[in-house]
Amino acid sequence: xxxxxxxxxxxxxxxxxxxxxxxxxxxxxxxxxxxxxxxxxxxxxxxxxxxxxxxxxxxxxxxxxxxxxxxxxxxxxxxxx
Numbered sequence: 001x002x003x004x005x006x007x008x009x010x011x012x013x014x015x016x017x018x019x020x021x022x023x024x025x026x027x028x029x030x031x032x033x034x035x036x037x038x039x040x041x042x043x044x045x046x047x048x049x050x051x052x053x054x055x056x057x058x059x060x061x062x063x064x065x066x067x068x069x070x071x072x073x074x075x076x077x078x079x080x081x
Contacts, residue, residue: 015062027062035066
């Protein structure tokens, strides 16, 4: 795990998820929805998540499921840092 998350970004726990009554999974990144999983894909994700060893492993799973959506050219919506 140390080799995968070299900048320790997953320790901040940027990912979260919600499950609705239809077993649809919504994955959020810092509170913004980035992925929706339905059907067998959602079931498979939830099974793997229940077997995760710790929160960092769960964060890594959510990062892998969302794919490469951050490319560095996103605008921040006018927010100043």
